[in-house]
Amino acid sequence: MAADLEDVRAWVGTLADLGGGLGDAERVDLIRALEELKGAAAAAQARVSCDFDVSQREAQRAAGVPERRVGQGVAAQVALARRDSPHRGDQHLGTAKALVREMPHTLGLLTRGVLSERRATLLVRETAYLAREHRAVIDAELAGPGAVEAVAELSDRALVAAAQRIAYRLDPHAVTDRARRAASQRSVTLRPAPDTMSYLTGLLPVAQGVACYAVLTRAADTARAAGDPRTRGQVMADTLVAALGAQANPAPDADADAGAASDPAPAPAPTSPTSDPAGPAGSISLQLVMTDRTLLRGDDEPAHLVGYGTVPAGWARDLLRSTGAEVFLRRIYTSPGSGRLLAADAKARRFTGALREVLIARDQRCRTPWCDAPVRHLDHARPWESGGTTSTVNGQGQCEKCNYAKQAPGWTADGTAPPGDRHSVHTTTPTGHRYRSRAPAPPGTPAPTPRPSRAELHLSDIVLAS
Template identity: 50%
Template sequence: MEQLTVDTLPGLVPAVAEVCLASDAAGLIDQLRSLEQLKAACAAAQARVTVAFKRRQLAEHEAQGVPANRRGKDVAAQVALARRESPRNGSRLVGLADALVREMPHTMAALATGELNEWRATLMVKETACLSREHRRQVDAELAGRLGELSDRAVSAEARKVAYRLDPYSFVERARKAEADRCVSLRPAPDCMTRLSALLPVAQGVAAFAALTRAADSARAAGDERGRGQLMADTLVERVTGQAAADEVEVEIQLVMSGETLFGHPGDRADDGESADRGDDAADEPAVVAGHGPIPAPVARRMVADLPDEARTWIRRLYTDPDTGRLVAMESAARLFPAGLRRFLIARDQYCRTPWCGAPIRHADHVVPHQVGGETSVANGQGLCEACNQIKAMPGWGATPDTEGAGSTVTTTTPTGHSYLSRPPDPPGARTGRKHPRVDFFPPPPVGSPLETRLRLILAA
């Protein structure tokens, strides 16, 4: 069989994508199995390639005089870009490849033959992460030949059982160190909800849940008609924020929304008399909440109108260019991005601008570094997470903003010469291929409506 090379691999993609379907049910199942084996073999090949790339990068960094503690720091980022993954997943993939190629030959062989899929190989590596190389090899050898018969849960259980027998102290130490990883995170959830999660030691987590449960049961016994889940959620908000009621929290509404969306003003029609390409009124254009994402227009209006009078509310107004629909640019001569300009970049980019990253923005970054003449402006600014901003400073990395001065695209170049393009999300009201009419003002909402009352109170304050 002809050996696959960097030149022949791209030709396999269309060949596999356009595979000729079998004519009977049994043949289709055989094809599914063969394609699954092919996926596993590709994962094994990717692991070998990843380890070879890491070795090459370490050697190049040493030759370039990069300090020992910084060599290879950008390997995971380059792997992530090549695989269209986030840098976080890139680190996981590099660690997986290292373990499979260097320490777990039986698991690697099972993956290469399609006996094991990539996720179950990942579970094998994850459950033995606290072991020495010698003990990890023993777990790998003991489970050899059985992996193809085990489910996800069984792979984890069997690997953990053997690992604990070999080195119980490491498992106890692992549990102790895990307490240092306790944290709170916030993620978007469907239907304009968010998921607030806490990673806690087991005793603290159980105690917190029990306290919320007791509070909910007491409220229901006193006649509160809310469900237990609702009461637990409201109690959590009240106790964390210190407010008397969950819906009275002080809020900064950082909405990016068109004027039509805010006031419920019907959208404009296309110049030729036909309806806009969306087919809906511009009043239904979604708004964007920083750190969450798009929300329906009626929900955005309710966020402004339905808050109780006691709740303090701020509205940040962000404007879009009437021709392009993109957020307008601002410039500054400062070395550091001023607070207002930094907030603008966060609102425009929403998430880290590194392709496929998606992490929260932590740094306002100069695309072209300030020390080489890069301006402190929206056109030369982008929002990055902390890890991506540090990787960008590694040797061989570069970035170029677009030449239109709108900061809409950034091209990132890696040390291997590969380029990746990123664009910020389109803001609400941006309509591709259609010139925005210039609107000087929007009609106010109806007098006496909840939205009009809320806006009047805010402006009066």
């Protein structure tokens, strides 16, 4: 096994030297061959992931883990190994188990590079709700020996349609029930987009989605016909915002005067997500983190908009000037060396505690590597029952899934404040693999200098707990 692992790692290095001195026809052939290699690698990952799942479950049962918790944390380890989010880890492991245990023909085509990982995943997704025997029929009809040439020529959409046609033929009631259940998955999500924009996405039943789009389209057509200078897309976006009454009232947090040069340099902290919004009842608060230099002196140090990410300094100041809403300030102090958040104003509006605010401001997103989900839980890196302290060093923000995953047997974590660096959490999985997560740098983080003394760190935790 060790030889196999070293062979794979050697291939990675070999690929860096491919392609030199080839003609264009050979380059096209090489592109195809590499695509087939990617499929074969994905198939190997699926087989290894499935074996890993079996082994981990056996180990957990042997350790006396209750059956309802057996398997907890396995997908999270797969995600870390693949440098992916826990949500994607669940998908990777679920797909691997379906391919290895229930869809041998699809796995075979993936191994040969006839199917890409994406298309194999589509087949798993489109058969997940069917009985095992019906999934086997679709696997054989679309990926069996007599279908290799045909399936290789299908686009993603055509492959999904073919699977759906066979599924409806085999079990029309299951297809209908699936469509009815899908309505329960309706949701609205928000994702950052470039240039201080965002994607607001609604997953709706098709009739409602088409109806909503028709209303926005009609509003745009009417406005444009009346001479509105805005583009069609601008009118649709503005109509949506107006219909929701979502003209937000920003309530940014920003620095006040830093004081003496020997004091920690202040940096702002966002308010807690559970804090009451500023302004009238029903209004929305936006939370900005920026330095006093950005707010008051016109510096170009970027700010941080909670729920979005980094925004230009000028854009942040324009937002404050243009809204007309109340602005509430809250100060946080950072280490002059590493930018580590140390303390916060004790005075605030209905906050549950300064320590909570500092952790949210420091971590911004889930601290598990490659997760990037919103913070839902504030947790001890080293558990309280194992001697962990309630402090900035031992605290971390996590999403719900990651917090539950690390409660499985064999997971450990420790928070540290390395010299001249930001706060770090080192997580060790049951297999002994170790992963580091560093807190993002807050606005105005200075160049690294020596680590604060133990007395400074202890004092900051006392202030935060007060």
